[in-house]
Amino acid sequence: MRIYFVRHGKTEWNLARRLQGQKGDSPLLPESYEAIERVHKFLEPIDFDKVLSSPQKRALITADLLTNQSVSTDKRLSEWNFGELEGWFISDAIAKYPKEMHDSRFELDQFDGSVFGAESVSSVLNRFDSLAKDLLNSKMDNVLLVGHGASGTAGMRHLAGFPIAELRSVGGLANNTVTVLESNAGHFDLKIWDKQL
Numbered sequence: 001m002r003i004y005f006v007r008h009g010k011t012e013w014n015l016a017r018r019l020q021g022q023k024g025d026s027p028l029l030p031e032s033y034e035a036i037e038r039v040h041k042f043l044e045p046i047d048f049d050k051v052l053s054s055p056q057k058r059a060l061i062t063a064d065l066l067t068n069q070s071v072s073t074d075k076r077l078s079e080w081n082f083g084e085l086e087g088w089f090i091s092d093a094i095a096k097y098p099k100e101m102h103d104s105r106f107e108l109d110q111f112d113g114s115v116f117g118a119e120s121v122s123s124v125l126n127r128f129d130s131l132a133k134d135l136l137n138s139k140m141d142n143v144l145l146v147g148h149g150a151s152g153t154a155g156m157r158h159l160a161g162f163p164i165a166e167l168r169s170v171g172g173l174a175n176n177t178v179t180v181l182e183s184n185a186g187h188f189d190l191k192i193w194d195k196q197l
Helices: 012-016 032-042 059-064 090-096 096-104 121-138 151-161
Strands: 001-008 052-053 144-149 177-183 187-196
Touching: 001 059, 001 151, 001 187, 032 059, 032 151, 052 059, 052 121, 059 144, 090 096, 121 151, 144 151, 151 177, 151 187
Parallel strands: 001 144, 052 144
Antiparallel strands: 001 177, 177 187
C-alpha cells in the first residue's frame, strides 16, 4: 500500500503566521488554487482506492479539488488542537510560551502544551497509528490523505519510524506538498517527503 499525504492549500492565516489548529479555518489564498492544480496533475495518473480528508474546511476543499473521486472525512486527520493558542499569531505564542513553542517545533519529545490546553503528542500519534492500522487492514493499494502541517508532519514521520525527538526536527510540511509512505512488512518506508510541485 502507498499512502499519499497532501497538506491543504495555503490559507490567509498561514500567510499571517497564525495558529489555526482545529477551530480556526481561514479561507484558502487565491494562489493556492493554482498550486492545488499542480498537485492534482501529479496525482491524476494514480488510481486511488480511497480519498480521506480532515473534516476541516481548508483540507476538505483541497481534497475535493485534488481528485474527481468522492472524499470521505476522518477526524483522525484533523490538525493538532492548540488549545487557547488557536487564532494567535505565532510570534505572540512564542513571546508568552517560549519553552513550549520551542519544544513544539524542535524538541517534540519534551513538548508539554497542557499549560495552554493543547493536545498531547501521544494523542496525535495515536490518531495516526489508528488510521494506519485501519488502512493496512483494508488491503488497499493507494490511498490519498489530505491533512495539516503540524499533525501531518508528526504523524507521517511517526508512521515512517522516526523517533519522537525527530518528528518535527526537519521542519513542517509546506502547503500543497506531497509525501508518500509505502507499507513494507507491517511498517512504512518514507518514499517522498514534502515534494513541492
